[in-house]
Amino acid sequence: MEVDKGKGEAEETRKVAEADRDTVTLKSSDGKLFEVSKEAAARLSTVLAGMIAGGSIDDNGTDLKQIGSEALENVVDYCNKHANSIPSAALISSSISFNTAPFKEPEEWERKFVDRLSHDALFDLVEAANFLGMERLLDVTCHKISEMMKGKSPDQIREVFNIKNDYTKEELEEIRQELAWAFYDD
Amino acid sequence: MASPAHWIAAAAPTTLPDELLEEIFLLLEAPADLARASSTCTAFRRVVSGRRFRSLHPPPAADFTFSFLPAPNDWRVCDALDARVLLRRRPGDAAAFADLVVCDPLHRRYVQVPPIPYDLAVSTGAPGMTLNCFLDPASEEKREDEDDVSFGVICAVHFQHKLVTFRFSSVTGKWRALTFDRELSLPTIHDVTLWSGLFKQQYVHGCFYWRIPGVYAIIQVQCTREMRLRQVEIPTVTYRQQKVFVEVGEGRLGLLVLHVGILDLYCKTLRDHCIGTEEWQHDRTIPLPKLDSTWSWWIVGADKRYVLLGAILLSRSWLQNPPAHYFTLDLKTFLFESLSVSNQLRSAYLYASFPPSLSLPSI
Structure with missing residues (x-):
C-alpha cells in the first residue's frame, strides 16, 4: 500500500511538473523521443497547439505514428532554429508592403535548413509539416521543391525526383504538341 | 546535387x-x-x-513574363503590335546590332530575327548603333487573311552622322536597306542610351514619325509608295513638353501635348501623306481627369484610337513604389476612361487591339 501511495504521489508531482515544463516530448513512429519548446511547438504547429491546449500531450512522449525519426528530428530542429531566429528587416518590410501576399520568401537560415536535406528527407519533412499543420515549414519545403523544378525539362524533373514516366507514347506526343511553347529544344 | x-x-x-x-x-x-x-x-x-x-491558379490569358523565351529575363520589350511583341536582348543594348526575337505571348511562341548581315551593314557605312527597332505596321495592314503570319521588322541605325534604316521581311527571311529620297544628317551622338530612349517611332496615317533629340523637329518617314524622309518643325510652345503624335480624323496629323492639368491638341492637314507648309492649328484643350492630390502625369503611348496616360502620386517616397493610375483618352470622343491602379510603375506598355485568347497563332 505504501508503495502504491508513493507511486501515486510521484505521478501527481510529475503531472504538476509536466504542466510547468516549458518543453513537450514527441515520439516518432520508430519510438525515438524528441523534446521541443512548448512555446515554439504551439506557435508553429496548429496540431501541437491544439494538443497542448487540450491536454492530450503525453509525458512519456506524444505518439506521432505518421512521422519517422529523421523527419521528426528535422521538425524539432526547425522549431528550435525558428525560436532562435530574429525576423530579418527584409521580412518585416516585405510584410508591410505585401501583407496580402500568401507566400513570403524563405529567410536565409530557412534556405540553408532545407538545402542540406536529402530528397528523401525533404519529402518526408513536407508530409510531416502537412500532418502537424506547420504552415510556415510547409511553405519553405514546398518552395524548395518548386525551385528544384524550375527551368528543368520533363526528363530532368523525372530524373531528379525519380518519377516514372507513365504516359503512353501517343499521350506524350499529344502533350508535346499542346504544350510545344513550354519545351526548349530538349 | x-x-x-x-x-x-x-x-x-x-x-x-x-x-x-x-x-x-x-x-x-x-x-x-x-x-x-x-x-x-x-x-x-x-x-x-x-x-x-x-x-x-488560373491559366494566364497571355504570358507577358515571356517565360517561354530562353533566358527570359535577358529581354526588353521594344514594340508591341496586335498579337506580336518584338524584344531585344538586354546585354546587346550597347552593341551595334541588336539581337531580336518576335513572339506571340498568347501562344507562347517565338521566332528569332537573324542579325543584319555584315556586308549589308558595311555597304551603308561604318557599323553604327541601333536606335530603334519596331514591328512594321504597314505589313499588318496589308495582311489579308487570318492564316497569313508574315511580319516585318524595321530597324533604325545611326551610322556616324547618318540615319540608316533596314527592314526585315519574314516572307523572304532577309534584311534589306531602305533607301530614301534623301539622306538625313543627325547630330553626333554622345550618349546612345539617351538617344535610343527618345528615338521612339510613332505610326500615323501610314507614316512613321521620329523625334530628333536636341532638334525641335520631327522626321516623317514614308515607306508606302515613295520612300520619303521629311523634317517637320513643331510649334514652339510644345518644346520641352511631353508629346505624342495621333491620328485625328481623315488626313489629319495630331500632336497632343501635355501641360499642367491639360492636354493641348495641335493639328496639321496631310495631303496624300505629305505634310503641307501651313502652320500647326490649335484644335482644342482637353482637361485631364481631376485627381485629388499631387499627381504627376506622363504619356505612355498612343495607337490609332487611344492614348494611354499614367499619373503617379508624388507625395510618397519613390522607394515605396508609388501607386500609378492609368487612363485612356479616346481620340474620337476625347473622353477619358480610368483603366487601372497599379504599383508596377516601370512596366506599363500599351498593348492595343490585342487578339482574344482563342485566335490563331500569329507566328
Whole structure:
C-alpha cells in the first residue's frame, strides 16, 4: 500500500511538473523521443497547439505514428532554429508592403535548413509539416521543391525526383504538341 | 546535387498527396515551368488540370513574363503590335546590332530575327548603333487573311552622322536597306542610351514619325509608295513638353501635348501623306481627369484610337513604389476612361487591339 501511495504521489508531482515544463516530448513512429519548446511547438504547429491546449500531450512522449525519426528530428530542429531566429528587416518590410501576399520568401537560415536535406528527407519533412499543420515549414519545403523544378525539362524533373514516366507514347506526343511553347529544344 | 544512385533511392514525390502537389505547383509562377512539370507523369497532370488547382491558379490569358523565351529575363520589350511583341536582348543594348526575337505571348511562341548581315551593314557605312527597332505596321495592314503570319521588322541605325534604316521581311527571311529620297544628317551622338530612349517611332496615317533629340523637329518617314524622309518643325510652345503624335480624323496629323492639368491638341492637314507648309492649328484643350492630390502625369503611348496616360502620386517616397493610375483618352470622343491602379510603375506598355485568347497563332 505504501508503495502504491508513493507511486501515486510521484505521478501527481510529475503531472504538476509536466504542466510547468516549458518543453513537450514527441515520439516518432520508430519510438525515438524528441523534446521541443512548448512555446515554439504551439506557435508553429496548429496540431501541437491544439494538443497542448487540450491536454492530450503525453509525458512519456506524444505518439506521432505518421512521422519517422529523421523527419521528426528535422521538425524539432526547425522549431528550435525558428525560436532562435530574429525576423530579418527584409521580412518585416516585405510584410508591410505585401501583407496580402500568401507566400513570403524563405529567410536565409530557412534556405540553408532545407538545402542540406536529402530528397528523401525533404519529402518526408513536407508530409510531416502537412500532418502537424506547420504552415510556415510547409511553405519553405514546398518552395524548395518548386525551385528544384524550375527551368528543368520533363526528363530532368523525372530524373531528379525519380518519377516514372507513365504516359503512353501517343499521350506524350499529344502533350508535346499542346504544350510545344513550354519545351526548349530538349 | 545528389548522385544518380541517390535518386533511385529517393522517395518519389508522386507519393505526396494531391494537396501537397498543389501547394508545390502553385509556387511555379512561370507557365512554362508548370507545363513541363505537368508533362512528367499522369499524376502531376491530373493535379494541374484539376478543377481545384485551376481555380487557385488560373491559366494566364497571355504570358507577358515571356517565360517561354530562353533566358527570359535577358529581354526588353521594344514594340508591341496586335498579337506580336518584338524584344531585344538586354546585354546587346550597347552593341551595334541588336539581337531580336518576335513572339506571340498568347501562344507562347517565338521566332528569332537573324542579325543584319555584315556586308549589308558595311555597304551603308561604318557599323553604327541601333536606335530603334519596331514591328512594321504597314505589313499588318496589308495582311489579308487570318492564316497569313508574315511580319516585318524595321530597324533604325545611326551610322556616324547618318540615319540608316533596314527592314526585315519574314516572307523572304532577309534584311534589306531602305533607301530614301534623301539622306538625313543627325547630330553626333554622345550618349546612345539617351538617344535610343527618345528615338521612339510613332505610326500615323501610314507614316512613321521620329523625334530628333536636341532638334525641335520631327522626321516623317514614308515607306508606302515613295520612300520619303521629311523634317517637320513643331510649334514652339510644345518644346520641352511631353508629346505624342495621333491620328485625328481623315488626313489629319495630331500632336497632343501635355501641360499642367491639360492636354493641348495641335493639328496639321496631310495631303496624300505629305505634310503641307501651313502652320500647326490649335484644335482644342482637353482637361485631364481631376485627381485629388499631387499627381504627376506622363504619356505612355498612343495607337490609332487611344492614348494611354499614367499619373503617379508624388507625395510618397519613390522607394515605396508609388501607386500609378492609368487612363485612356479616346481620340474620337476625347473622353477619358480610368483603366487601372497599379504599383508596377516601370512596366506599363500599351498593348492595343490585342487578339482574344482563342485566335490563331500569329507566328
